[in-house]
Amino acid sequence: MNKKDLNKKKGMSRRQMLKMLGATAATYGLLGASSKVFSKSAPHIVIVGGGIGGAAAAKYLRLLNADVKITLIEPNSQYIFCPGSNEVIPGWITLEDLMVTYTALKTRYHVNVIHDKASIIDYDKKQLRLEKGTVLNYHKLIVSPGPMHGYHAIEGFSKALADGDFPSAYNAGKQTMTLRNQILSMKQGGTVIIAPPENDYRCPPAPYERASFIAAMLKEKNPTAKILILDAKDSFVLSDNYNFYWKKTFGYGTDNSMIEWVPKKKGGKVVKLDATHHAVITADGQSHKGDVINIIPPEAAGLFALKNDLADTQWCPVDFLDFSSMRHDDVYVIGDSVDGAPMPKTGYIASNQARIVVQAINDELHGKELSTPFIINDCVAMAGHDYGMALSTTFRYAGKGKRLKDLYYIPEAETNPAKQIVRQQVAENWQRTFRKDIFE
Amino acid sequence: MKAFLLSFFLIVSALSFVNTVTAKDIIGGLTLKENFELAEQYPMPSPWLLSAQCSACHGTMGTEFDDIIPPLAGMDKQEFIDKMQEYKTKDANQFIVMGIITQPITDKEIEAMADFFAKLKPVSRSLGKVPYDVVVPDWANMNSGAK
Numbered sequence: 160m161n162k163k164d165l166n167k168k169k170g171m172s173r174r175q176m177l178k179m180l181g182a183t184a185a186t187y188g189l190l191g192a193s194s195k196v197f198s199k200s201a202p203h204i205v206i207v208g209g210g211i212g213g214a215a216a217a218k219y220l221r222l223l224n225a226d227v228k229i230t231l232i233e234p235n236s237q238y239i240f241c242p243g244s245n246e247v248i249p250g251w252i253t254l255e256d257l258m259v260t261y262t263a264l265k266t267r268y269h270v271n272v273i274h275d276k277a278s279i280i281d282y283d284k285k286q287l288r289l290e291k292g293t294v295l296n297y298h299k300l301i302v303s304p305g306p307m308h309g310y311h312a313i314e315g316f317s318k319a320l321a322d323g324d325f326p327s328a329y330n331a332g333k334q335t336m337t338l339r340n341q342i343l344s345m346k347q348g349g350t351v352i353i354a355p356p357e358n359d360y361r362c363p364p365a366p367y368e369r370a371s372f373i374a375a376m377l378k379e380k381n382p383t384a385k386i387l388i389l390d391a392k393d394s395f396v397l398s399d400n401y402n403f404y405w406k407k408t409f410g411y412g413t414d415n416s417m418i419e420w421v422p423k424k425k426g427g428k429v430v431k432l433d434a435t436h437h438a439v440i441t442a443d444g445q446s447h448k449g450d451v452i453n454i455i456p457p458e459a460a461g462l463f464a465l466k467n468d469l470a471d472t473q474w475c476p477v478d479f480l481d482f483s484s485m486r487h488d489d490v491y492v493i494g495d496s497v498d499g500a501p502m503p504k505t506g507y508i509a510s511n512q513a514r515i516v517v518q519a520i521n522d523e524l525h526g527k528e529l530s531t532p533f534i535i536n537d538c539v540a541m542a543g544h545d546y547g548m549a550l551s552t553t554f555r556y557a558g559k560g561k562r563l564k565d566l567y568y569i570p571e572a573e574t575n576p577a578k579q580i581v582r583q584q585v586a587e588n589w590q591r592t593f594r595k596d597i598f599e
Numbered sequence: 600m601k602a603f604l605l606s607f608f609l610i611v612s613a614l615s616f617v618n619t620v621t622a623k624d625i626i627g628g629l630t631l632k633e634n635f636e637l638a639e640q641y642p643m644p645s646p647w648l649l650s651a652q653c654s655a656c657h658g659t660m661g662t663e664f665d666d667i668i669p670p671l672a673g674m675d676k677q678e679f680i681d682k683m684q685e686y687k688t689k690d691a692n693q694f695i696v697m698g699i700i701t702q703p704i705t706d707k708e709i710e711a712m713a714d715f716f717a718k719l720k721p722v723s724r725s726l727g728k729v730p731y732d733v734v735v736p737d738w739a740n741m742n743s744g745a746k
């Protein structure tokens with residue numbers, strides 16, 4: 160009897176069985192499902208994207224409603240938080256510290272997590288097709304695919320180059336580590352170029368927080384090195400705080416400054432990458448050589464949203480009462496993909512948009528009138544181990560068809576060292592609590 | 600470690616009383632007056648939604664106490680109101696957010712949140728890992744939409 164027959168006799172091999180189980184389960188949309196059984200008539204809420212917006216939606220919907228079927232589509236088996244990922248560059252924390260899995264969502268919140276990519280929405284049939292072929296029927300669809308990074312907006316740049324020698328590191332992961340390693344091994348007195356995009360992009364202060372952390376790293380290991388920020392904007396948020404800290408710590412504004420910031424109007428906007436010569440070209444035609452080049456390209460709504468006609472031009476328009484799409488029924492869009500101005504694109508906001516959506520869906524299921532939306536954003540950022548800050552904004556409902564109205568508060572630079580440290584500790588505390596709030 | 604954290608918490612509390620608003624803070628968007636007019640004009644957001652806005656810092660429905668940001672679940676109603684009003688009217692703690700974020704919130708909203716958190720299972724306000732119940736059935740009922 161050969162091996163094959165042996166298996167036959169004993170039944171299926173473990174591998175065959177798993178394969179079959181997987182296939183059947185996927186067909187019925189049960190892959191990764193927990194043991195809880197939902198009624199056949201239970202409404203099915205499908206969520207695309209297991210990042211901050213999507214995971215928050217899954218968890219908070221379950222908190223409100225024990226009976227709906229919730230399916231979350233996410234290609235990766237783990238999520239790495241972007242908040243905190245700048246701290247990985249100087250090695251203050253590791254990527255592992257920012258990693259979470261979908262276990263709690265599956266087992267604790269009875270969310271059916273399918274590790275696949277969502278592909279096409281059939282709006283008439285209310286069906287979502289996944290890349291591997293599964294088709295899911297949905298009552299409501301929540302879309303939170305994050306942004307698309309427009310590498311090609313910079314001539315000569317591409318995703319392949321970003322995955323290779325020119326990391327953008329604007330999605331926490333392998334590129335973050337490449338950037339760290341490149342800076343660590345950079346020659347003495349070398350130049351790091353950081354090129355932040357024009358507005359809007361995720362986490363507006365992050366490129367400047369990154370510059371601060373890299374400067375702290377270089378001050379120790381490579382004190383004659385320079386950081387050149389070539390900006391596609393003429394101003395940036397929390398600049399008073401960063402300027403204050405940079406002056407105090409890195410001689411900013413003097414000839415010896417480790418950091419130089421070039422605004423758009425002074426030729427800061429990078430339009431081209433010359434990969435062969437390790438240089439970037441700005442709009443005024445000037446070439447800048449960099450030993451490490453970190454271009455953060457402009458963004459648009461996630462590819463899934465663009466492909467499925469949820470965006471009008473760059474972002475997805477929504478009704479701010481409940482974040483339902485303005486373009487298609489029974490679909491909601493949240494997170495970085497939304498045309499949400501004056502809301503900035505932050506994880507904090509993505510999670511609070513998620514709470515509005517799931518409450519609206521739950522209220523609708525219960526035949527209740529929808530609640531008025533309200534959003535808080537406390538965007539915490541750091542300049543160093545010893546300096547934190549928070550930009551606080553509330554967003555109020557201003558009537559049908561109107562955008563939410565903001566009331567914002569940007570603190571001036573904090574000169575009291577005790578307060579600087581408390582703010583930094585609050586920022587760290589927030590990151591830890593936030594990861595748990597979304598994924599545990 | 601705990602002693603360190605505790606002393607840290609005390610520093611935060613102490614610092615909050617020596618704080619003043621300075622001219623260079625940038626405040627924009629709606630004025631407070633316009634903000635309160637909008638709040639008057641439209642129904643109040645649900646107590647659940649208002650309270651859920653605190654989760655990102657205070658843990659899921661205010662149930663986390665990790666280091667220096669305290670839990671809210673189970674907090675006495677009057678204590679919550681007093682604390683929030685102190686932040687709101689005296690700019691206390693302004694440098695770590697609460698004195699700022701309370702400014703646009705109406706008294707009615709503060710009371711709704713106080714009610715909401717007071718009804719949740721209390722969370723130990725001592726430092727350490729704070730457990731919480733996953734699905735609190737009452738949350739669904741408390742989620743009364745605007746009238």
Ligand SMILES: Cc1cc2nc3c(=O)[nH]c(=O)nc-3n(C[C@H](O)[C@H](O)[C@H](O)COP(=O)(O)OP(=O)(O)OC[C@H]3O[C@@H](n4cnc5c(N)ncnc54)[C@H](O)[C@@H]3O)c2cc1C
Pocket residue numbers: 207208209210211212213232233234235238240241242243244245275276277278303304305306328329330331361362365461463493494495496504505506507508509538539540
């Ligand atoms: C360096 C940096 C620092 C930051 N710091 C902060 C901070 O301190 N505070 C803060 O609030 N925010 C911060 N942010 C911003 C925050 O990370 C984003 O605003 C937030 O992640 C947006 O959530 P999202 O759900 O829209 O997208 P994401 O969190 O990016 O999630 C999108 C998910 O969708 C999945 N996906 C994409 N396409 C598909 C598809 N077709 N099918 C299925 N799944 C799909 C992706 O795999 C991903 O998991 C920072 C960002 C960066 C880059």
